[in-house]
Amino acid sequence: MYDMASVTDPERDEPADEPTPSRTKRVWTYGLIAVSVIAVAVVIVGLLLPGPESELTTAPPSSSDVPSSAAAPTENRVVDEPFDPKAPIPGCDTVEVPDTGDGKITSSFTTGEPSYDNPRFPWFTGPKATAMSDALRQLLPAGAELQFATESQSLVFQPITDFGDPDPMGSTNAYGSVTNGDARGSLQVVVQKTSAKVPPCVAGQLDARRVLSDATVVDVHDTWQEINGVRTNRRSAYAYAGDGSWIQAIADDAYGDNKKQNSGKIPLAIDDLVRMAGDPGLRVSTAVPAGTPAPRDECLAYYGGADGPEVTREQAARLDRVLATIDFRDRRPPPLQISGSTNNGLCTTVPAAGSLPRLDISIAGGQSPPAQERPDPTSGERTSIRRLGDGTVISMSRSFYSTAPIDDPGAAQSEMSTTVIVTRPNGNQVAVVSRSSFAPALPPAELEEIALTPGLEL
Template identity: 35%
Template sequence: MTSSLTEALPSGISVDYAPRSQSFEFQPIDDYSNEDVGELPDGITADDLGGEARASGSLTRAGVTATLSVSVEESTRDVPPCTAGVLDERRRTDDGAVVDLNDTWSEYPGTDEQTVRTYTRSVDAWLPDGSVVRASMSSDVEQWPLTRDDMVTLALEPGLQTTAAVPPGTPSPAPACPSTYDDEGPYVKVTPDMVDAWNSALRSGWPGGVPGLEIDRNLASLEPADTFLSGACATFDLTGPTTTGAVGISISSDNALPVAPDPYDPQYSESLPELTMLADGSVEVITDDWYSSVPMNPTPDDPGGMERYLSVEVTHPSGYAVDVFARGTNPPPVQLLQAIASTPGLDGK
């Protein structure tokens, strides 16, 4: 669905650089129609529970930018009646699809008693296979990178239908990228060149992957953080003879060099971080702690329990910090996390 949406965009459109969660990546649709849901309350159907996939991103064309949001769901509901004042136009296609178009606006109070107006252009499509595709753009000016016909074309894209076959070899969505945003201080917004340079450093430093361990994807898979492009990060699954668990890499900017923690600080009652000054002026902090893990749906294979949290964070004089962390009952050795965190080229210079 992600590829179908981006490939269906008309020529001249650019997708603004953003985290994956804001770059038209759909997540799987939850299926509420199977037996695992159990008996639903009277008057509630699977349609009422949701079961939709959403994706959004920012588009620009000829200097005009707007946010595009798309949702896809499977529904057994009837197409609503065409009501004057609710929509601008209803179209019907030869194969039986029904498409509603509407341009509207809304206002709400802003600062300094100024009224803020938001413009919205939307298209809702009910397709013959039972799919419902909704696409909408919002902007603070009444200018659009997509025409109404462009929006209709997107909504009717076959690859967005819930019955469309998933191409063989399509990978599952990658785990969420941990945010590095700190709302108490400034940060440098990452650019494509910065992320490319960090991934290039990881490829050079780890050309053969992680020795002795299997990794579910390339170590050089950093991407913009989910919050405000505040850094770059990635999460991996590592397995080996004595190691299982998730490993993450996070790079952030504008960090002060850490100082030795107060051993009497209550937050360190269980484990005191280990701080080391490195030869280049960087500071390494190792945190080794245990925490309680309780899965939402415990199973015999995953009943929950105590898991270890191991982190190596190297903060450079440049203000860039590289945090490599692992969670699980058998995380990789701290020496591996230290080696990854100290990979040359990750210091932001």
């Protein structure tokens, strides 16, 4: 095995300090051995007021929202905008009186397997998700800007979660934060296929019913709701198309981590939402252009995990231009994206090709150098840390490990990885990881050259 301890350059380097062990290396290790998640916890919110808004709308869970085990249902006090149950609704011949319930929300947790290519939902595939996502982003009005965020929070339609229902009516959800002048909030679009008829008009659940030129029915609603005393303004357009598409476009004025802040102004107008919900590009029967790829996976940043400064779209674009100057042997990494594990780092992956292994690249600011820990002879990993003359710290490690599915131990796969992490004195950190299960990982010197590329800093 390659001995990382033997890699030194005595003419320009000096031994780095050896700080005490910390959680930093453990974080890197967890990132390196992460595998795809096969089940997702979903927060199912059922309003006691009936109607499509309560039946179909779910907020996208964040990693901090998902419990480690099933939790008992919780109750929150809800106050809706008052309405006249006897008032006529434009576009509705009759109006039904709602079941008022007791004004509470009941939440519970369940699990299912998400997929882009589940035969139980033949209309939905990875390329279909990309086509719908592209169409949705093009429907944002002039002046509205999608916040730079992770792939799952950038109006990318997510896999359908299959809960095993006898009559599958799975839905796909696209979510993003949007600004428009001084208005700031979120947009959520939900698409599903159903054989159900257009629901009746129910007082308090829509302000008007519109019929588009192609006979698509769209219900619009502009309202507010208070949960535990916190008011959120919300407007929506629910479209029922002739091909069985039910499309919801919902905007509100909530933003920030877990939507805990409110701007007081919704960034999208009712007509914007009607245009989205009624657009043919989001319908289940719309054909996908040939050659459309599936959505790319979220990448993970391989660094210490400190809360560094937020990164911007402009910084990512500049760093993409720097990456374009690097020789990846006829390969080209896709544009940098915000890491799925943090909002403060960028990452991308150079795909494997032929005998060349995959390269994972991540960049972040505000980081500390990795700690030198006592070698573990049973870990299969060798690490060395050294310091350059300008104070830059370079960590190099090489490891070999094997993973296997829990239900099929015989399907074990071995993987070799080489990791180089360059930490500048200003806290900028670049990590380059060579990973392969079929070819030798790239030598540390080649990874170091990539990580030390001039300009590869936030």
